[in-house]
Amino acid sequence: MDKDIDFYFDFASPYSYFAAPRLEKIAAAHGRRVRWLPVLVTAMCEATGSPLAPLVQLKWQYVQRDLARSAHAEGLSFRVPPGFPSLLLAPARAMLWIRRAHDDKTATAFARTCLRAYFGDGVDINDAQVLTGIGAALGVDRQALLAGMADSAIKAEFRDATSHAPAKGAFGVPFVIADGEPFWGADRLGQLDTWLGRIRELA
C-alpha cells in the first residue's frame, strides 16, 4: 500500500471544501488514501507574512465571484456562510479528538459533513451543539466529544499541527503533499492527478 496523501485544510476555507471531493476521487483512482489534516490557516499566514485574500478588500470582491464560479465548476452547492471569514477552532479540535477516541474514518466523515454543512448550508460549525449533533450521527457520544474538544492535549495537538505544517512544506490551504511533492490550491488537483499517474508508471 502506498503512503497516504496528506491534505492540509482549514474548516473555514471554502477552497478546502471545493478541493476535498475531487481530491478523494483522484486519490481513489490511483489506489491512494487521503489523510485529512486540519490547520488554522490564519496562523500559518501570519507566520509566513502573507495576508489572506479574503482579508484584502480589493481581493475579497474578486474572491466572492471566484467562489461562486469555482463551486459551480465542482458541482457543489455553496453560499458565503454568515460571519465569514471566521476562526474555526472548535470543529478542528473535535475532529482531532474523534480521530483519537474513535478512528480516522469517523474523523474524516465528521470533517466532510462539517464542510458541507458550513459552506453548502450556512450552518454554524463553531457551535458546540451543532458539532455534537454531527458527531452523534456518526456514533460519537455528545458529552465525551464536548469534553474532548476542551481537552488541553487536543488544543495543543491542533496548535502544533498548524505550527509544524510550514516545516513540512505547507504554507496555505488547501495543500496536498503526495510522497513529498507539494500541491497548493484546489486548482492544482489536475497536476496532482498527472503526477500520481507518472509515479504509478515508474513503480
Place this chain on the structure above:
Amino acid sequence: MDKDIDFYFDFASPYSYFAAPRLEKIAAAHGRRVRWLPVLVTAMCEATGSPLAPLVQLKWQYVQRDLARSAHAEGLSFRVPPGFPSLLLAPARAMLWIRRAHDDKTATAFARTCLRAYFGDGVDINDAQVLTGIGAALGVDRQALLAGMADSAIKAEFRDATSHAPAKGAFGVPFVIADGEPFWGADRLGQLDTWLGRIRELA
C-alpha cells in the same frame, strides 16, 4: 464585434507566459480578441499590501516546482531566467511605444516574442540591444525604438497603467477581464472559457 478581452501581464511573470498562448486560443474560439496590457506587478502588490510568492522564501521553493509542472502542463519550454525575479520595465515601455508608433498587432507580437525569449530561452529582455533586435525582426526601427523607450511620455504611460489597474479590478498578474468579469491567474482560464461560452449562449 464583441469587446476585447483585457489581459494584464508582466514581462517578468512566468505565469503570464504560461497563460498567454491558451488565453489567445480560448479568445479566438469565442471570436474575441485579446488586448495585452503590460503592468509592473511588484508596484501593484505594494499598493495592495501582498508580497509576491517568489519573494517569500518558503513559497519560492514551492513555486519552482509549480513552475516546472505548469510549463509541462501547457506544453511550453521553460527555465528560470538568470537573475529572476527582475524588474522588467524596458520591454513594457518598448511595447507601449511600438503600439503607439506602429500598431497593436506588432506590439502584441513583440510581447509574445519577449516572453518566449525570456522564459523559454533565458534571454535577457531588459537589454536594450536584445529588445531592438526583437523589434527589428518585426520591422521596427532600432534607433526610433531606443528613443521611444526613453520617452518620458511612454514612461508615464506605463506608470499610469500600473497604478490604474487596481481601480479596474486587477491586482495581480496574469489577470483577465472579459466584459467586466475578472479572472486572476493562469489557472482560471478554464473558468474564462466556460464564462465566454455562457455569454455567447445568452447573446
